[in-house]
Structures are given as C-alpha cells and as structure tokens.
Amino acid sequence: MTEEVLVTRGLTKRYGEQRAVDDVSIRMERGRVYGLIGSNGAGKTTLMRMISGLAIPTAGTISLFGSDAERPRQQDLARIGTLIETPTPYGAMTARQNMHVHRLIRGVPDPNVETELLELVGLADTGRKRVSNFSLGMRQRLGIALALISAPELLVLDEPVNGLDPAGVVEVRRLIRDLAIERGITVLLSSHNLPELYQTATDYIIVDRGAVRRTLTLAELDAQTQRFLRIEAPDTERLTTVLEQGLGTSDFTVMPDRSVRLTSHLDDAESVLRTLVRQDVWPTAFSPEGESLESFFLTVTGAGRS
Numbered sequence: 188m189t190e191e192v193l194v195t196r197g198l199t200k201r202y203g204e205q206r207a208v209d210d211v212s213i214r215m216e217r218g219r220v221y222g223l224i225g226s227n228g229a230g231k232t233t234l235m236r237m238i239s240g241l242a243i244p245t246a247g248t249i250s251l252f253g254s255d256a257e258r259p260r261q262q263d264l265a266r267i268g269t270l271i272e273t274p275t276p277y278g279a280m281t282a283r284q285n286m287h288v289h290r291l292i293r294g295v296p297d298p299n300v301e302t303e304l305l306e307l308v309g310l311a312d313t314g315r316k317r318v319s320n321f322s323l324g325m326r327q328r329l330g331i332a333l334a335l336i337s338a339p340e341l342l343v344l345d346e347p348v349n350g351l352d353p354a355g356v357v358e359v360r361r362l363i364r365d366l367a368i369e370r371g372i373t374v375l376l377s378s379h380n381l382p383e384l385y386q387t388a389t390d391y392i393i394v395d396r397g398a399v400r401r402t403l404t405l406a407e408l409d410a411q412t413q414r415f416l417r418i419e420a421p422d423t424e425r426l427t428t429v430l431e432q433g434l435g436t437s438d439f440t441v442m443p444d445r446s447v448r449l450t451s452h453l454d455d456a457e458s459v460l461r462t463l464v465r466q467d468v469w470p471t472a473f474s475p476e477g478e479s480l481e482s483f484f485l486t487v488t489g490a491g492r493s
C-alpha cells in the first residue's frame with residue numbers, strides 16, 4: 188500500500204497583493220523523489236518554507252504523514268529535514284564540528300550519527316579542513332548531512348545542485364537517489380532547470396507564477412520529450428528492413444500513418460540517410476522531431492510570453 192507523506196489542499200501564500208503560492212494541491216508518497224521545477228520567482232522556496240513550517244500559509248491546508256488533529260503539528264515537523272536556500276554551516280568549523288553542534292541543537296543523543304552521515308555524504312576524510320575552504324559541492328553535501336541528522340522521513344532541499352559544476356551535480360544527484368532507494372526517505376527538491384534535475388526525480392511538479400501547471404512521472408516526462416527521427420518512404424517494409432539489417436537497430440516504431448519514428452542514431456542522422464539511400468530507399472520525409480526538456484518546460488509554463 189502506498190503511504191502518503193504529504194498532502195496540500197489549496198495552499199496559498201500572499202504577500203500583499205502578490206500570490207507567491209496560489210492554490211497548490213499536491214500529494215507525495217513515501218520513498219519517491221519529487222522535483223519542483225519553476226523559473227526564478229515561481230514560488231518554489233515559499234512552498235517549501237510552508238511545508239517545512241518556516242512560513243505560515245495565508246490559506247489552505249498541509250497534512251504531513253497522514254496527520255490527524257490529535258497529534259501536535261510540531262511532532263510532524265520534527266520528521267522533516269530541510270536545506271532551504273544556501274546551507275548555513277559554520278565556516279570557521281570543520282565538517283565534524285558542524286555535525287556535532289547540529290546534533291546537540293537537534294537533541295539527537297547518538298554521537299555515532301556524526302560519522303555515519305559524514306561517510307554517507309563522502310566528507311568523512313576532511314579532517315581539520317574548515318568549511319570556509321570547502322568547495323560549493325562539499326558544502327551542499329554537508330548541508331544535506333546536517334538536514335539528515337535527526338533521521339527525517341521527508342527531506343526538503345531547495346536548489347541543492349544550483350551553482351555546482353557537472354561533477355558536483357552528479358555527486359549530489361546520486362546521493363539524493365540513494366537516500367530515497369536505500370533509506371526510503373521521501374525527497375522534495377527544487378530547481379529552476381529541468382534538464383539539470385532530469386532523472387534525479389521520480390516525479391515532477393512544474394510551477395509557474397505560484398501555481399502548479401503540471402505534475403508528471405519520469406516515464407511520462409520521457410514520453411513527452413522523447414526526440415526521434417521521423418522518416419517516411421514509399422515502401423515502409425523495405426525502410427524498416429534496412430533500418431534493422433543495414434543500420435542494426437530495432438529502436439523504431441511504425442506509426443499509424445506509416446511514418447517511422449527512429450529513436451536511435453539521433454546524433455548521426457547523416458549516416459542513417461546514407462545507409463537508406465545506398466540500399467535504394469529514398470525517404471520522402473526525414474526530420475528530427477520531438478521536444479527537448481527545455482522546450483517542454485517553456486511550453487508548460489508558457490514562458491516566452493510577453
């Protein structure tokens with residue numbers, strides 16, 4: 188049975204006339220990784236702050252871990268770990284000293300958790316190095332370790348890969364996926380860049396101007412954004428035979444209109460065409476089609492509007 192970790196209904200936050208978050212109703216299940224995607228100012232941080240108990244909603248409700256009226260809200264909030272905006276470890280201290288201070292602040296009795304989490308995020312060997320000398324990626328990983336100190340069931344991470352170099356992005360992505368798979372932690376993480384978050388999340392929530400524009404799973408996102416070569420030829424059977432035997436691929440689908448969608452060789456369209464022509468298959472249509480992640484995001488959010 189799926190376990191609901193979070194349900195919001197009509198969640199709204201107004202600052203004066205402005206609706207930073209506007210009537211947001213979302214649902215999150217245990218062990219999944221939710222990517223909250225939106226441009227700057229879309230309302231991601233405000234939504235995460237409300238979920239984490241750091242901001243009070245103007246309207247709407249938040250139910251955490253199937254919360255009921257009997258249980259104090261503080262008890263539910265204690266089951267959330269957050270890294271919102273830039274992580275705030277103490278720069279003059281080492282990673283371990285930061286872990287120690289946070290453990291005491293959070294009232295976690297077991298000192299072993301410090302080493303265990305530093306190992307988990309790959310910072311166990313940083314010794315006497317001060318955090319002010321850490322790279323941004325190391326700081327983000329320390330921020331995640333600090334957020335994990337009280338063994339949260341829901342982890343809320345605001346832009347955890349923002350500003351990281353490609354290697355840093357890969358490291359943090361892997362860490363987040365492992366947390367979900369190995370520890371069953373539910374993760375909500377935000378980004379303004381869909382391609383950057385792609386494949387880290389199992390589910391995507393696309394927001395724009397405070398409102399949810401679209402929610403979809405990774406598989407649905409893939410189906411929406413798969414790029415392909417669209418090929419038409421007078422003899423479809425001959426075309427597919429040449430793709431199979433001449434090109435050695437079976438990554439294609441024959442569509443009802445008899446056109447063929449080839450999903451391999453996207454970066455090598457020229458050799459596809461050459462192979463076809465050599466085998467005397469003369470395409471009447473041959474074009475790359477489908478949507479990129481970026482253009483899908485722009486379409487959903489209506490960006491590019493005036």
Ligand SMILES: Nc1ncnc2c1ncn2[C@@H]1O[C@H](COP(=O)(O)OP(=O)(O)OP(=O)(O)O)[C@@H](O)[C@H]1O
Pocket residue numbers: 202205206207225226227228229230231232233234379
């Ligand atoms: N404390 C505040 N007072 C007034 N307006 C605010 C406050 N916090 C946020 N806003 C406004 O609400 C809107 C949403 O802001 P928010 O920070 O949630 O967006 P975001 O998607 O996290 O953007 P970014 O990626 O730039 O952090 C913005 O227009 C912002 O200016």
